[in-house]
Amino acid sequence: MDRDAIGPVLALLGVAALLGAFLLYPHAGQTGGYHSVERVDAAEVPDEESVLAYEELSPEARDAFRRAVEAPDGDAVVWGASNLPSEFRYSDEESTYYVRYEGALYLLVTGAAGSGPLGVVQLAVKGLLGVVGVGLLGAAGYRFRR
Numbered sequence: 696m697d698r699d700a701i702g703p704v705l706a707l708l709g710v711a712a713l714l715g716a717f718l719l720y721p722h723a724g725q726t727g728g729y730h731s732v733e734r735v736d737a738a739e740v741p742d743e744e745s746v747l748a749y750e751e752l753s754p755e756a757r758d759a760f761r762r763a764v765e766a767p768d769g770d771a772v773v774w775g776a777s778n779l780p781s782e783f784r785y786s787d788e789e790s791t792y793y794v795r796y797e798g799a800l801y802l803l804v805t806g807a808a809g810s811g812p813l814g815v816v817q818l819a820v821k822g823l824l825g826v827v828g829v830g831l832l833g834a835a836g837y838r839f840r841r
Contacts, residue, residue: 726774726775726776726779726785726807727772727773727774727775727779727785727807727808728759728772728773728779728780728783728785728805728806728807728808729770729771729772729805729806729807729808730759730760730762730763730770730771730772730773730783730803730804730805731763731769731770731803731804731805732760732763732764732769732770732794732801732802732803732804733769733801733802733804734799734800734801734802735793735800735801735802736800737800739800739802740793740800744791744793745793746793746794746795746800747782747792747793747794747795748794748795749794749795749796749797752780752782752794753780753781753782755773755778755779755780755781756780756781756782756783759771759773759780759783760794760796760801760803761796763803764796764801772808774808783803783805784805785805785806785807785808786806786807787806787807788806789804789805789806790804790805790806791803791804791805792804792805
């Protein structure tokens with residue numbers, strides 16, 4: 696490899712590593728809540744469970760629920776503690792709710808997103824990519840000065 700090309704290559708790799716850290720894991724370390732929905736029959740709702748009316752949910756809860764219903768996989772994540780609907784629980788243990796929406800019944804499962812071992816791994820990978828990116832940019836700067 697041409698010695699003059701090493702600096703630009705290092706700079707390009709450094710920028711790619713830094714961008715990767717933020718594009719791959721943009722929410723690493725943030726509090727989040729996941730919402731998973733599945734359409735169910737009325738017979739599947741236990742007698743002791745109440746059914747929430749979609750129209751009576753807060754705007755934040757309606758938005759999170761609707762995003763999950765409209766998602767191809769039935770899942771949606773809300774990031775930021777202040778954006779989480781107050782009527783749902785978000786912890787390491789899943790919580791279940793039944794919601795009536797447009798004449799159909801849905802099972803809604805909520806829980807904490809970005810926590811647990813996977814959240815720690817994502818945060819570590821983001822940090823490692825950031826350190827590698829800064830190191831490569833520093834090496835490129837050193838090469839340019841010489």
